[in-house]
Amino acid sequence: MKFAVNKGWSNGRARSGVLQLGSCPFPIQTPALLLTTRKGLPAFISPDLLTSSLPSPDSHLLQFSPLHFLEGISPKTISNIGGLHQMLSLHQHIFAAVPRDSIIALPEHDSTNKYGASFQTPGGRLLIKPAEYVELVSSMKPDFWVTLADEVPAWVSDKRNRTSVDRTLRWLDDCLSLNKTGTTIFGSIVGGSSIEERHRCAQEVAQRNVSGYWIGGFGLGESMDERAALLTAVTDNLPEDMPRHVSGLGLPEEVLQGVAAGIDLFDSTYVYHLTLGGFALTFPLERNKGDNADYQLSDSGGDDMKINLKATIYRKDTSPIVESCNCFTCQNHTKAYLNHLFNVHEMLAQTLLEIHNTHQYLGFFCSIRKAIEEGKFEQFRRNFVESRRECLFAAASSD
């Protein structure tokens, strides 16, 4: 793996960089989005559409949880097939293994114990130990994987929080010593909502022989306000030239917060949840304060960033979701058709919408990178947050 920060256009802690990993022949620009998958494939976009309908190489970063595979297919069979890339026939994609997945593998801090981390999955509660985890990951051969962590929500006791840091460090060392395949490892950093523990964990992990850092324990109950300090407590203790990956910061504002703290990689379930709910992103990708006057004020639950395709106002709307969008869905289908598909509960609705939303969100990340390169990131972030506040205020005060 090769990672380099672009010197010369850092705005504060925000940075842009370039990541190069084994399978993917194209370099990935950061900050970048990892697409959420179930068993390695997006929830609704079939693999042929993944390669043909989404921008390259932006859409080549995929996050998956090894725990998805515990039922139904054995590590031995995965090895026999030749690993994850072969099994999914996505040879030019980058797979990042992260145990926690905010949809179907949620950390269960109550059941985690000194032996292993517990997760709540559709198949029940799972306890996974470092040795099992490393075996699972070895059979899959992802491009990089994060070490097993004990993630706790923001409200646990100080004692529990300290324990989670101690355990996570111990498991990190276990994973490192059990790793025989020489694959790329990201060290996991936790610490809940304690600045001291975040500090301590980050410093410890920074001393280990890892290729990057995964920051966990966010998106589990802390507020956005307290999070900023927690993030910088971590990133300020990490070497500048190694990639930082965070999970649990899904919303656009949260991503901007993460970028401001010096994060390079984000996995997010934003697209998945929007898609399930029938919401289509309509980001204006070039944000300009003056453009905010004509967003859609309606009861449909939409705002200037998204529309609710199930709303009856779209029944006869023969325009695409976003006129200027190049995605397969906007190039081929209308809001009226999507509205119908959602109303009759057809699977195609979600496929088409996940394509569009992924496109849009990847475009958002592209705008972030551009803003950093132009030295205008703070302004970009401020504009974005303020226009959201204006819109919500206006919606709340309308009749």
Place this chain on the structure above:
Amino acid sequence: MALKFEVLGRFNRARAAQLTLPHYLCQTPLFMPVGTQGTIKGLTKNQLEEIGCQIILGNTYHLALRPTSELIDELGGLHKFMNWPRALLTDSGGFQMVSLLHLADITEKGVTFQSPVDGKPMLLTPEESIQIQNRIGADIIMALDDVVRTTITGPRIEEAMYRTLRWIDRCIAAHKRPNEQNLFGIVQGGLDPVLRDICVRGLVERNLPGYAIGGLAGGEDKDSFWRVVAQCTAALPEDKPRYVMGVGYPLDIVVCSALGADMYDCVYPTRTARFGTALVPEGVLKLKHQAMANDIRPIDPMCECMVCKNYTRAYIHCLVTKDAMGSQLLSYHNLYYMMKLSRDLHSSIVEGRFPEFVCKFLQTMFPKGDVPEWVCNAMEVAGIDISSCCREMRFDVDKSSTL
């Protein structure tokens, strides 16, 4: 008439043809996937084109409920609404009469349903069905027929057959777009050859662009099924397409093609995909079975589809019934299989090797030579020698002239 039907090759009763429709140039025999509500379970239009779908079926009953035929018409027709550049066929809504019979009241006027959406009574008359189909705008539209289950006996079958003939005249009168949409009549008459004969004659007199054989695929025994198909295909005009509705299993399609049918539709390939079953030359493969968990072969090593070229049975096994992606991938494969079967039927007839194709098909599906009796009988009538596939030949076929 808005179609051209040109036979390009034959083997006895079987024929391969070019069917030119307003939106697409098709090759028969062909299978039509069912996209009831204006979409086929999770597959995009590009994927459907890749798979080789030529005509897709939409259901009048469902589309009239949501989003309504008026809306589809206002937005330019179903082709435009779905953005499907090839051909479409809508059925009349008649089949729902049979499936929802306990909610329906059938009179000379039409059929009253209880709407499943809001409980209000819906009346479907021949005129209304055609009007709805005119608004939807498919290349082929189906007459409203009085369908009865083949498992019923008695005077109801005769009543339904004569009513179907009376209704065809009402359908023809109500059809406002004969230069853009082809109205097919549907032969009814249950399993009674006399009734079927009367119905065929009646429809042929009306000189319609094409004819369907209806009232089958409802639980009748296979022996009765093939005989009705054989009788109808023998009596229907040579130069017009023949569509066997609700068929079906690959084996049934091969037999009906041998007997002279051209078009088929069925929910089976996509429905069975959602239950984790894949169609393969040997029959079916149940991906849910534990045995699949470690099987690293593709579903069908000979299949050229995206799914078989990239995925193992083991991976699909871990997806099916748990992730929507599993049924998407299986639907893709199953439809590819059906369209490949259609292409193979067409090309083997055109290239003069139809009997060889049929034999190979049967040998693969019945490696022990246990080809079902009804298939042997049907092939005998079709004039195809399948002795090489059968363990023992049977000689008790009723070779009456109606076949």
